[in-house]
Amino acid sequence: MIVFGSRMYFKKNVVKSFEECEHCGAYGKMTSYKARKFGHIYFIPLIPMGKSSQVLRECKGCSRGAHIPVDQLEPMVDSVADQFKSLIVSVSEGETEVEVQPGGPKMNIGAMIAGIMGDLYCLKEIESVDSISDVLLANNLNFENELVQAKWSELTGxxxxxxxxxxxxxxxxxxxxxxxxxxxxxxxxxxxxxxxxxxxxxxxQLVPDDIQAHAQLAGIYESQKKFDQVVAAYDEIFKLNPANLTNKHLKKTYKKACKKSGAQGAFLAQM
Ligand SMILES: [Zn+2]
Structure with missing residues (x-):
């Protein structure tokens, strides 16, 4: 049998990061690199297929990641680097919040820097957090520095x-x-x-209507088999967004939790 297929060869700028996969949702190791797809026979790359591309955050679990053709890469890196520079300028001007979009809501500058830093790290544009940290601390942005250091720790596992x-x-x-x-x-x-x-x-207590956080709690209670608390968390989720009542998986878990705990869920009658 002849083994043939295609895969990415000649990987360069390989960066490992630890993040949440935007495709499968799992947290784990991601790999970013520059490479070119080749058709292979017995895993020997023989036929170049398309131009080289930058792969960003290829997930170890589901193997998916973002593929950026190399000719689009430079403008993208420039734009990310420009945003980053303008944030650093804002820091040195004493700003602590910036608009995400012009005229839009404001966000903490440390959180913004942390987000962009992740992209620059995966693109192998920055290899240390020290210089960023120095600028923040020189401007007494200690809170922002903690956010940036936390993100760096996250990225590096x-x-x-x-x-x-x-x-x-x-x-x-x-x-x-x-x-x-x-x-x-x-x-x-x-x-x-x-x-x-x-x-x-x-x-x-700070953001009572965040469904995501209620869902995380529901997951925790489920893993601990605290079914009465699963019911309470789901009641919040359904109350905040009744559209979830049509979600088969949620309904199944909710009904099971009601049965196991004997709790009369507020939405049980609607199931
Ligand atoms: Zn994944």
Whole structure:
């Protein structure tokens, strides 16, 4: 039997990062690299197929990632780098919040920098967080520095470091929902389930109508077989968005949790 097919060959600029996959939702190792697709026979690359491309965040679990043709790469990197530079300029001008889109809502500059830093890291444009951290600290943006350090720890797979930095950010600004949500996710990924539960609850005191956080709690209670609490979390989810009542998977879990706990869910009659 002749083995033939196609795959990416001659990988360059390989960067490993740890992130949540936007395709399968799993948190894990991602690989970014520049390469070219070749048709192969017995895994010997023989037939070039298309131009080289930059692959961003190829997930270890589902193998999907973003493929950017190399001729589109330079303008993209330039635009990301420009955004990044303008954020650093804003920092040096003492700004702590910037508009995400012109005229749109404002967002914390540390959270913005952390987001863009992820892209630059995967593109192998930055290899250390130190210079960014120096600029933030020189401008007394300690909260922002914790967010950026936390994101860097996350990217490099250091979940304990990420937890500590999100915790430090949360202690500096307890009313800001971002650090406590990120900390909760980090605890969850580190399998510290009770800490995650407590953080999601703290977060929900700040943002009570975030369905995502209720869903995370529901998942935690399900894993602990605390079925009465699963029912309560689902009641919140259905109350916040009744469209979820038509979701087969949610309905099944809800009915099972009602049965197991004997709790009379508020939406059970509608199932
Ligand atoms: Zn995936």
């Amino acid at each position: 250091n979940l304990d470091g990420a937890r500590d930095h999100y915790d430090a950010a949360h202690r500096q600004k307890p009313a800001d929902p971002i650090p406590i949500y990120r900390k909760a996710m980090t605890e969850l990924r580190s399998k510290r389930i009770e800490a995650a539960e407590s953080d999601f609850k703290k977060y929900l």
